[in-house]
Amino acid sequence: MNLKTSTWDGVMIKHIYNGDCIANASNLSDESVDLMICDPPFGIGEATFDKHYARGKGKVIDGYQEAPDDYALFSKNWMSEATRVLKPNGSMFIIIGHTNLRHVLNAAAELGLYEINHAIWKYNFGVNTKTKFVTSHYHVLYYAKNEKNRTFNLNCRFGSQEKDNSGGSLLFQDIEDVFYIKKEYSNGKQRNKNKLPNELIQKIIMYCSNEGDTVVDFFLGNFTTACVAKSLGREHGGFEINKLAYEVGCKRLEEIEYGQRLKEMPKVVNINPTNQGSPLTEEDKDKICLRFAEMRLLEKYTVAKSNEKLQVEFGRGKFSIVNILKDKERVLKAEKKVFSLTREKESGEQDLAEMEPQ
Numbered sequence: 001m002n003l004k005t006s007t008w009d010g011v012m013i014k015h016i017y018n019g020d021c022i023a024n025a026s027n028l029s030d031e032s033v034d035l036m037i038c039d040p041p042f043g044i045g046e047a048t049f050d051k052h053y054a055r056g057k058g059k060v061i062d063g064y065q066e067a068p069d070d071y072a073l074f075s076k077n078w079m080s081e082a083t084r085v086l087k088p089n090g091s092m093f094i095i096i097g098h099t100n101l102r103h104v105l106n107a108a109a110e111l112g113l114y115e116i117n118h119a120i121w122k123y124n125f126g127v128n129t130k131t132k133f134v135t136s137h138y139h140v141l142y143y144a145k146n147e148k149n150r151t152f153n154l155n156c157r158f159g160s161q162e163k164d165n166s167g168g169s170l171l172f173q174d175i176e177d178v179f180y181i182k183k184e185y186s187n188g189k190q191r192n193k194n195k196l197p198n199e200l201i202q203k204i205i206m207y208c209s210n211e212g213d214t215v216v217d218f219f220l221g222n223f224t225t226a227c228v229a230k231s232l233g234r235e236h237g238g239f240e241i242n243k244l245a246y247e248v249g250c251k252r253l254e255e256i257e258y259g260q261r262l263k264e265m266p267k268v269v270n271i272n273p274t275n276q277g278s279p280l281t282e283e284d285k286d287k288i289c290l291r292f293a294e295m296r297l298l299e300k301y302t303v304a305k306s307n308e309k310l311q312v313e314f315g316r317g318k319f320s321i322v323n324i325l326k327d328k329e330r331v332l333k334a335e336k337k338v339f340s341l342t343r344e345k346e347s348g349e350q351d352l353a354e355m356e357p358q
Contacts (some may be wrong), residue, residue, distance in 0.1 A: 015237030016226065016253070018246040021218035024239060025081035033085045033149070033237075034213035037204055037225045039196055040078065043067035043100045061248060065241045069142050072103040078218055079107045085216070085290065089149045091208045094141040095121070095196065101139055113143040116150075119177040123202060140179065140200075142208075147190040151213075156206040159270040161311075167304040169318070195222040202228050202261070209234055211262070223249030235258035274315030288314055289334035292325060297338050 017024055043066070068074045078096075086092055092113065096104050108115065119140040126136035144150045151152040158171040184197045201224050209215055211233040217225035220240035229236040230253065240246040288310060310321045325331055 015235070016220070016246075016250060017237075017239045018241070018243055019239055020241050021239035022077045022081060025078075025085065025218075028081075028085040028216070028237070030084055031087045031090075032214065033216045034087055034090050035090060035205065035209040035215045035234075036082050036086055036090070036218070037097040037215065037251055038078075038082065038093070038203060038218045039221065039225075040075075040219050041065065041067040041127075041193075042097040043071045043074075061242065065243075067100075072106065073105045075100070075107040076110065079104070079111060080135045082218060083111045083113065083145070087146050089151065090145060091116070091150050092143040093204050093208070094143070095200075096139050096141065098135070098139065104141065108143055110142070110223075113145065114147040115141065115143040116144050116147070116178055117177050119179060121179045131252045137145075140204075142289040151208050151210060153210070155268055155270040157203070157268065159230045159268055160317075161271040163308070167308070175207075196224045198224060198228055201225050202232065205229055205232055205234060211259075220249055221245060223253055226253050227256050227339060228261075230258055231261035233262050273311060273317045273320075276315070276317050276320075280316075280320070280324070284314070284326070286334070288316075288321065288324050288329045289327070290337065292331065293334040293338040297335065298342070 041064075052244060082092060094104055117140075119142060121138045121140050123136055123138070126134040128134065154175075155171070158174055160169075160171055162170040164170055164173070167352075179200060179201050181197050181203075184195060205215060205225075205228060212235065214235040214237065215225060215229040216236070217238035220226060220238045222245070223240070226236040226238055226249070236253075291310060291313065292306055295301040295309060295346060296303070301309065307318065307321050307325070310316070311318055314321070
């Protein structure tokens with residue numbers, strides 16, 4: 001990462017700057033960043049939010065900087081710089097509320113960014129209301145310079161074969177575009193006005209960057225992005241305009257061991273179907289249906305358990321098996337065959353028993 005060096009309390013801190021991101025973005029070279037994660041001020045008077053939450057005075061850092069009145073121009077300016085420093089195969093995530101969402105969407109369109117996903121982060125509580133529905137989500141906008149050439153590590157958190165207790169795919173649930181992640185409570189700790197949960201940032205970083213990549217946040221705030229990136233073995237950088245928040249964040253960042261979270265995480269094992277992508281013959285379909293009938297009628301497996309075992313036996317994906325078993329006529333024919341073979345076997349065993357000498 002080709003960046004100049006910032007200073008903090010007499011100690012050289014690389015890539016982390018105390019200043020406005022727009023005015024100081026020249027510290028970052030063109031196309032030098034792999035992943036941007038930005039949580040800009042929403043422009044909704046966040047400095048007054050303490051009255052809505054049980055926040056102990058003295059623990060919330062003073063000096064929060066509101067967004068400028070012209071939110072459209074503000075969005076265009078900082079997003080222009082973010083786009084400039086993003087690598088051709090880089091990705092950008094913007095976490096934003098609904099009030100000024102349109103300005104961010106318009107700026108992204110003007111800058112020629114590709115919208116990969118418009119995801120939702122559903123959190124666990126919102127401010128109580130009496131005249132409208134409670135807002136309990138934020139928008140997570142996933143952009144890229146190149147729609148096709150970008151990092152997305154599909155099996156970074158779950159293997160394709162991993163299931164929950166009800167047999168559902170953990171991977172599928174994890175890559176759905178609604179993220180159910182609880183807000184974090186920081187009892188007794190100093191923090192900025194609003195903190196993103198580590199889990200949300202970790203998820204984004206793991207899917208959309210690799211070890212050693214550079215992750216930058218133009219609005220560091222609580223330094224969540226920088227801290228999580230460092231713990232996941234990524235280079236990290238960004239800007240924080242509030243000097244107090246900057247000093248607290250730098251202290252927090254220094255306490256993190258580079259790559260420490262990677263050491264704690266279990267290694268993901270991914271088992272891909274051995275025959276995935278190869279054509280299915282009519283004979284293959286008959287064999288799968290026959291085994292399904294045997295599992296259901298003779299081995300007494302549930303449909304879900306039978307499907308799981310068929311995936312392993314025939315080296316096919318879940319949906320491939322499901323689609324084959326939708327052919328009810330073929331399944332019924334297989335069941336009749338299993339029933340007929342069972343009757344023949346039982347009849348043969350009975351004949352042998354009668355032939356035994358008394």
